[in-house]
Structures are given as C-alpha cells and as structure tokens.
Amino acid sequence: MMKKYLIFLLALPLFAGLENLQLQKALELLKENNLELKVSRFEAQMKEYETKAAKGHHFGKLDVTVAGMRSNDAGNVFGFKLASREATFGDFGFNEFLNPLGQAIYDASQGTPPQDMSGLLQVAPDDLNYPEPRNHFQTKISYMLPLYTGGKLTEYGRITESMHQMSLYDAKQLLNEKIFQTKKAFYDISLVENYIGNLSKILQNINHLEKIVSTMKTEGYAKNIDLLEVQARKAEALSMYNQAKLNRELAYQFLSFLLNTEVRSIQKISEMADIPVVEQKSLEAKNIDIQKALLGEKIAEMAVGVEEANFLPTAGAFAEYGSSDDKFLNKFKQKDSYTVGVQVQWNLFSGGTDYANLEKAKLNRLKIQSQVALAKSGISLKAKKLETEIRSRDADVRSYQKQLQFARKVYENYRGRYEEGMVSISDVLIKQSQELEILLKLLTVKNERNTKVFELNSLLNSSEI
Numbered sequence: 220m221m222k223k224y225l226i227f228l229l230a231l232p233l234f235a236g237l238e239n240l241q242l243q244k245a246l247e248l249l250k251e252n253n254l255e256l257k258v259s260r261f262e263a264q265m266k267e268y269e270t271k272a273a274k275g276h277h278f279g280k281l282d283v284t285v286a287g288m289r290s291n292d293a294g295n296v297f298g299f300k301l302a303s304r305e306a307t308f309g310d311f312g313f314n315e316f317l318n319p320l321g322q323a324i325y326d327a328s329q330g331t332p333p334q335d336m337s338g339l340l341q342v343a344p345d346d347l348n349y350p351e352p353r354n355h356f357q358t359k360i361s362y363m364l365p366l367y368t369g370g371k372l373t374e375y376g377r378i379t380e381s382m383h384q385m386s387l388y389d390a391k392q393l394l395n396e397k398i399f400q401t402k403k404a405f406y407d408i409s410l411v412e413n414y415i416g417n418l419s420k421i422l423q424n425i426n427h428l429e430k431i432v433s434t435m436k437t438e439g440y441a442k443n444i445d446l447l448e449v450q451a452r453k454a455e456a457l458s459m460y461n462q463a464k465l466n467r468e469l470a471y472q473f474l475s476f477l478l479n480t481e482v483r484s485i486q487k488i489s490e491m492a493d494i495p496v497v498e499q500k501s502l503e504a505k506n507i508d509i510q511k512a513l514l515g516e517k518i519a520e521m522a523v524g525v526e527e528a529n530f531l532p533t534a535g536a537f538a539e540y541g542s543s544d545d546k547f548l549n550k551f552k553q554k555d556s557y558t559v560g561v562q563v564q565w566n567l568f569s570g571g572t573d574y575a576n577l578e579k580a581k582l583n584r585l586k587i588q589s590q591v592a593l594a595k596s597g598i599s600l601k602a603k604k605l606e607t608e609i610r611s612r613d614a615d616v617r618s619y620q621k622q623l624q625f626a627r628k629v630y631e632n633y634r635g636r637y638e639e640g641m642v643s644i645s646d647v648l649i650k651q652s653q654e655l656e657i658l659l660k661l662l663t664v665k666n667e668r669n670t671k672v673f674e675l676n677s678l679l680n681s682s683e684i
Contacts, residue, residue, distance in 0.1 A: 236475075236480075236481035236483035237480060237482045237483060238484050239486055240484065240485045240486065241486050242401075242405050242486070245405065245474070245485070246402075248478045248480055249397055249398065249477055249478055250394070252479040252480055253478065254479055255393060256390070259389060259390040259393045259394075260390060262389075263383065263390050266379070266382055266385075267383050269382070269383070270376070270379040270380045273375050273378075273380075274376045274380075276365065276372050276376075277365070277372055277373075278364075279362060280363050280364075281361070281362045282361050282362075283358075283359070283360050284357070284358070284541075285356075285357070285358050285359075286355075286359075287355070288354070288355045288356075288357075289353070289355070290353065290355070291350060295355075296350040296351075296352075296353045299355040299543070299545070300353070302355070302357065302543040302556075303545065304554050353545055354545045354546070355544075356543065356544055356545070356546065356547040357541060357542075357543040358543075359539060359540070359541030360539070360541060361537065361539045361540075362539075363537045364535060364537070365533070365534075365535050366534040366535055366536055366561070367532070367534040368528060368533050369527070369528030369529070369530075369532070369533060370524055370528050370531075371524075371528035371529075374522075374524040374528065377521050378518055378522070378525075381517060381518045381521070382518070384514060385511060385514055385515075388510055388511050388514070389511075391680070392508075395676075395677045395680060399673045399677050400477055401477050401478070402492070402673055403670060403673055404474040404477065405488055406490065406669045407470050407666065407669075408470045408471065408485055408487070409487045409488050409489070410490050410662055410665055410666060410669075411466055411470065411662075412467065413490060413662075414658070414659075414662045415464060417658050418456065418459060418463060418658075419460070421456055421651070421654065421655060421658075422453070422456050422460060425449065425452060425453045428634060428651075429449045429453060431634075431637075431638060432445050432446050432449050432644060435638075440640065445644040448645065448648060449644060449648065452648050456655065459655070471483070490665055491665065491669070492668075492672040494606075494609055494675070495675055495676055495679055495681055497602050497603075497675070497679065499599060502602055502679060503595055503598075505679055506598050507680055508598060509594050509598055512587070512591040512595075513591055515587050515590070516588055519580070519583050519587045519588075522580045522584070523581055525580075526576050526577040526579075529566065529576070530573060530577075531565075533563070533564050533565070534562065534563045534564075535561070535562050536559075536560070536561050536562075537558075537559070537560055537561075537562070538557070538558070538559045538560075539559075540557045541555065541556060541557075542555040542556065598678060602678050602679075605671050605675045605678070606675065609668060609675070612664050612665075612667055612671065615664045619664060623654065623657045623658060623661060626650065626653050626654040626657050627654055629653075630647070630650045630651050630653075630654050633647045633650045634647055
C-alpha cells in the first residue's frame with residue numbers, strides 16, 4: 220500500500236499544470252505540442268512526397284508480371300503453346316491431313332488413277348479445334364521509360380517542388396500566428412493581473428470609505444442613503460473585479476489550448492510589447508505573403524511551360540523480357556523472349572484546345588504578376604498603418620496614465636473634503652467612478668496597442684522562437 224502511495228506522489232508532477240511559466244519556454248512548448256502546427260507539418264511532408272513522386276516519373280516504370288492460367292479454348296491453347304515455343308504441325312491437325320494425302324501419293328506411284336482430294340480442305344481437325352486443356356504460366360518483366368515529353372515532366376516536378384515550398388510558407392505563417400496568439404495571451408494575462416491589482420486597491424479604498432461613512436452615520440454626520448450609495452459602488456467595483464478574474468481564467472484556458480498543456484500561472488512580463496523596426500527592403504524580403512505571391516508567379520510561369528509542351532512531340536521506350544511454359548518457371552532460359560521498341564507521338568490538331576489553354580496560362584501569369592505588385596504595396600501600406608496606430612496608442616497610454624494619476628489624487632482630495640463635510644458622498648463617488656473609467660480605458664488601449672505590435676511582427680516575419 221505504501222509503495223502505491225509513493226508512486227502516486229511521484230506521478231503528481233506529471234498531472235499538475237505548469238506553474239510560473241516563462242514566455243520563452245511557452246514558445247518552445249507551442250512549437251512542440253500545438254496540434255494545428257503538427258497538422259501543418261504533416262501537410263508539408265505530404266507535399267514533399269508528392270514532389271518525390273513527380274520526379275520519379277523521369278526514371279520510368281519497371282513491372283514484374285506473373286500470370287497463371289488454364290484453358291481448353293482452341294485459340295488460347297494454341298497461343299499458350301506458341302508462347303512456350305512448343306507449337307507443332309500436329310497442333311494444326313496434320314495427322315488427319317497427311318494420312319489421306321500420303322495414300323493418294325502412294326496410289327499414284329502404283330499407277331492407280333488419282334482420286335479427288337478437294338474434300339481434304341473441308342476437314343475440321345480435332346487436335347486444333349478441340350485441344351486438351353493446358354496450363355500456362357507466364358513470367359514477364361517490362362520497363363517503360365519516357366525519353367522526351369517536351370519538358371512537361373520537368374515542369375511538373377518543379378511545380379510540385381514549389382507547392383512543397385508553398386506548404387512550408389503556410390506552416391511558417393501558421394507558426395507566426397500561433398506565436399502572435401501566445402505572446403498576446405502572456406501580455407493579456409499580465410495586463411489583467413495589473414488591472415486586478417488596481418481594482419483591489421480601489422476596493423480597499425471603497426471599503427475604507429464605507430467605514431468612514433458608517434462612522435459618520437453613527438455620529439449623525441451622514442445619512443443612510445450615503446452608506447447605501449457607497450455600498451452600491453462597492454458592488455459595482457466587486458463585479459468588475461470578479462469579471463477581470465474570469466477574463467484571466469479564460470486567457471489561461473486559451474494559453475493551455477495553444478500549448479496543448481495545462482498552464483496554471485505564468486511569469487508576468489512587461490505590459491507593453493517592444494515595437495519592431497520596419498525597413499522596406501527587409502519587409503519585402505521576409506514577409507510571407509509577398510514570398511508566397513512571388514512563388515505563385517514562378518508556378519504560373521511553370522504552368523505556361525506545361526501548356527507549351529502540348530505543342531511538342533513525346534517519345535518513350537519500352538522493353539519486355541519473359542518466359543512461358545505449362546509449368547511455373549520451367550526451362551526459363553530455353554523459352555525466354557524479349558521485345559523492345561520506341562514510340563513517338565505528336566498531336567497535330569486538337570480543335571484549338573491547346574492554344575486556348577496556353578493563352579489562359581499566359582493570362583494567369585500576368586494576373587499573378589499584378590497580384591505580386593499589389594501584395595508588395597498592400598503589405599507596405601499595412602505596415603505603415605500599423606506603425607501609425609501603435610504611435611497613436613502610445614500617446615493614448617501616456618495620456619491615460621497621467622489622467623489616472625490625476626484621478627487618484629482628485630479622489631483622495633474629495634474623500635478628505637467629504638470627511639470635513641465640504642462635499643457630498645455623491646461627489647466623492649463620481650471621482651472614484653472616473654478613476655475606474657480611466658483605468659479601464661488604459662487597459663483597453665494597452666491591449667489594442669500590443670495587438671498592433673504583434674500584427675506588425677507577423678508582417679515582418681520576425682516572431683522567432
């Protein structure tokens with residue numbers, strides 16, 4: 220019993236959630252455990268095998284065929300014997316033809332008048348028409364090799380290789396998105412933790428104010444409505460506090476989903492993400508959408524080459540070697556045979572279909588070239604827009620931080636004046652409400668600002684692990 224208890228205690232860390240998780244460690248777990256990333260890697264591997272399959276067509280196809288048959292069909296039996304190099308004149312029923320013919324020759328040599336032999340041509344030989352059933356075993360090796368396809372096979376190989384590269388871009392793009400979400404979850408949790416801390420202080424202030432009002436009410440300096448008003452504000456702040464804790468729990472659940480591992484707590488980080496430096500050349504060189512557009516342009520060029528190949532001839536070679544017998548692999552070398560050949564095919568007319576497909580491929584190439592230019596300008600514009608929005612949010616953060624400091628001072632001032640009977644409790648609570656409002660705005664604008672920073676990082680493809 221004690222042994223089982225010790226095993227259970229040792230196994231507890233395996234089932235417990237991660238505590239005090241660092242961002243760098245979280246990113247490593249993300250890359251290793253995230254299910255969507257695993258699916259994207261499988262897709263990339265499948266594209267890699269498609270590339271290998273396409274390139275394999277260059278080396279032709281080698282087949283081994285083993286067939287075993289039994290038949291009493293006249294044509295089949297004669298063919299079996301012929302393939303086995305065993306056909307004889309007897310298989311044609313010559314025994315039914317030679318006996319009468321030999322007798323006629325003998326009679327002629329003895330001076331007997333010749334008989335009418337035309338009936339021999341009407342004889343249906345049983346050996347030929349009703350042969351005995353025969354087994355047939357054929358072993359054959361065949362090899363087919365494309366010699367020239369007008370470049371079609373080469374272009375198909377390059378296209379599949381490019382599609383594999385495209386899948387790698389997709390996987391990298393998904394990784395960037397998941398890094399974006401993981402970092403955002405860390406910053407969101409850190410922001411909410413700070414927000415919860417500030418709400419705790421506000422609740423402490425309200426509790427302190429409640430005690431003051433309660434004391435003043437006992438001494439006859441405050442009314443019951445004043446106490447009820449404070450308690451109502453306390454209930455409102457407590458609701459916001461509980462909602463913030465629920466949002467924190469939801470952020471942890473989402474982070475656990477991303478890492479495919481339960482996370483109980485993290486190491487808090489700075490509430491403000493660092494702004495990346497944007498350079499136009501680096502943006503165009505690293506942005507995945509631009510790289511995918513450029514790769515799409517190359518694929519469109521290859522597709523034109525595929526359509527142009529339809530106007531060129533194709534040539535292929537083939538070779539066969541095998542042996543046949545009524546017994547499996549019997550006298551293989553004595554009865555072997557071979558066939559070799561070359562075939563050339565050239566389509567001269569297809570009703571304009573090939574021409575139309577070629578023109579369509581060329582137009583698609585022009586369209587994608589325009590899309591590449593559009594992607595470059597669009598990504599550049601989006602990066603500039605994000606930079607502007609981040610600078611705007613930074614200004615809002617500085618403004619709200621100063622407003623929050625001022626609101627706290629004003630609240631403390633009004634609370635003191637209330638104790639001196641200079642202002643009403645409503646005035647104090649209005650100032651405290653303004654503090655809550657500014658605190659919520661500060662949290663919101665920080666969250667928006669961090670989101671823009673992570674979007675900019677994704678554009679720059681700089682979200683490295």
